[in-house]
Amino acid sequence: MTEKQKALLVGVNLYDQDHFQYSMMELKNLAAACDIEVAGEVTQNLSKIHKAHYIGSGKLQETIELRKETNANMVIFNDELSPTQTRNLEEAFNCGVIDRTMLILAIFERRAKTREAMLQVEVAHLKYMLPRIVGQGEALGRQGGGVGLRNRGSGETKLELDRRKIEEKISFLNKELESLVSQREVQRNLRNKSGIPLVSLVGYTNAGKSTIMNALVKKNNASLDKQVLEKDMLFATLDTSVRKMNLPKNQSFLLADTVGFVDKLPHHLVKAFRSTLEEAASADLLIHVVDYSSPYYQEQINVTNKTLEEMGIDHIPMIYAFNKADLTDCKFPLKKGNRLYLSAKQGAGIEELIDMISEITTKDHIQCEMLIPFDEGGLVSYLNQYASILSISYEIEGTKLSLKCRKSDFEKYREYVI
Incomplete structure (x- = not known):
């Protein structure tokens, strides 16, 4: 024993x-x-x-x-x-x-x-x-x-093992990692081409990132197998999970759950998990999840922000999600600027979080009118899927759409704008 x-x-x-x-x-x-x-x-x-x-x-x-x-x-x-x-x-x-x-x-x-x-x-x-x-x-x-x-x-x-053999093993493992990272890179490039915004959850370990992700998945009426491991323990999540979320008005975004940070996180690990953390580096928006019930929450915020800065990803727009507000005297759900006080466990504040995500990820969307010829029915289907259609009518020349679309789609289909 x-x-x-x-x-x-x-x-x-x-x-x-x-x-x-x-x-x-x-x-x-x-x-x-x-x-x-x-x-x-x-x-x-x-x-x-x-x-x-x-x-x-x-x-x-x-x-x-x-x-x-x-x-x-x-x-x-x-x-x-x-x-x-x-x-x-x-x-x-x-x-x-x-x-x-x-x-x-x-x-x-x-x-x-x-x-x-x-x-x-x-x-x-x-x-x-x-x-x-x-x-x-x-x-x-x-x-x-x-x-x-x-x-x-x-x-x-x-x-x-002598030093040389260990160095050879590190080199061998890094090559295997590189092939996995390149696969992830291909997936990331495909997502970028789709134009769907990527939102990454970041924050201190055990702040409730996975709980927030599962609450959003549940709000999307997704099946249980889309949920991620959610456990009250340090470093429950080491692997990045990405889920597609639907917003109102035909909008959508991808949500990534990432590894949590901790004070004095060894630089060996920060470097080793850089490929996983690249989901945060390539995000359009970061949701910084904070355990608001911890008396040391401000210190945890500082550690996370310092780690993000060291990784060179402190320039991305950020929402501060002060989670576990149910364990404090704070009123919730409550929105103050880019701060949201919520309880993911109770599902209180998830609707407000979705609104904040929608507001930021669609900020560069352009409102316009397009007249699509009837023989371009595929484009109408595409815009129905990826743009927010405000109204639709049928003219002699084709289908007239009043819509809000991504800037990239506006430039691509400018010829149909009226």
């Missing part, structure tokens, strides 16, 4: 950070997401990190004693450790030591379901391990088995 994983959490508060307690609480949630029992917590205020052991010698001794008292078989640090720090700490504690990055990688590895997500996680994991291969021996073995990773005996396997 596998020994129950029981960990001590260790965090350093550098320069008295405002959100340090939140960061430690989040580390506890990350541990829970990996089925690790938290036996205790150790924190220290420092002006700089200690190179050898990350924490000071006095705090190190205190943590060693606490680990013995609590029978913890693992110590988790709230920041990324250097290979030397990991090795020194494992020798001091005589047990497995992992950092926040390794913990997030382990959660991603558990959640990955599609081939693309699995490859992305494996590439990120190998890149993280690469500088930690040389001379780590037992420490690396402990890391591999420590958090319940199932990726093919990561600890022992990587001990047998």
Whole structure:
């Protein structure tokens, strides 16, 4: 029987950070997401990190004693450790030591379901391990088995591999990823040609993006198999799901659910999941979902916006959807500029969200009249499907339409405009 994983959490508060307690609480949630029992917590205020052991010698001794008292078989640090720090700490504690990055990688590895997500996680994991291969021996073995990773005996396997072999494996996996990414690119180009706007849900992990997506799918009277996984846990969604949504007046848009962000999200993962996040990069509109019930919601907004900025996608129009308003004293549904306070779980505010999406995605639509010859019946059918028909009448020369259409369609069929 596998020994129950029981960990001590260790965090350093550098320069008295405002959100340090939140960061430690989040580390506890990350541990829970990996089925690790938290036996205790150790924190220290420092002006700089200690190179050898990350924490000071006095705090190190205190943590060693606490680990013995609590029978913890693992110590988790709230920041990324250097290979030397990991090795020194494992020798001091005589047990497995992992950092926040390794913990997030382990959660991603558990959640990955599609081939693309699995490859992305494996590439990120190998890149993280690469500088930690040389001379780590037992420490690396402990890391591999420590958090319940199932990726093919990561600890022992990587001990047998040298740096060159790991780099070759990363290169091989990246080539496989590239072929999957090119397939996604083809799909994206086809969508762009259709002219249907793409709306992407972004935001902090567990803010309720999938719940909002399912509420919109339900509003569209779509079948249950169109709904996405919706669970109250960190990183429930790792794979991008795209659904077509219909708006009033023959308008439609594509809705994409993307991977959530988290504070100190490892750059290995941001880079690995870039292809998935490109659904957000190519969007016409972003819906930034916020867990309004969290006392740290403003910090979560800042983390998401900073990540979007680092990815170069902070220029896209955005709606802030303050979700879980039912768990606060706030009135909802309530619209204030580009902010909407709603409860996706209760379905309150979904109608208002659809109106806001419609307003933004049809902003460049042009109202005009067209006279379509009777022998161009296919064009009338097309406009009935992709434009908003305000009125229709039949003249001697053909079908007269009063409509609102996309700018691209207006330019394409300008010859019929009257």
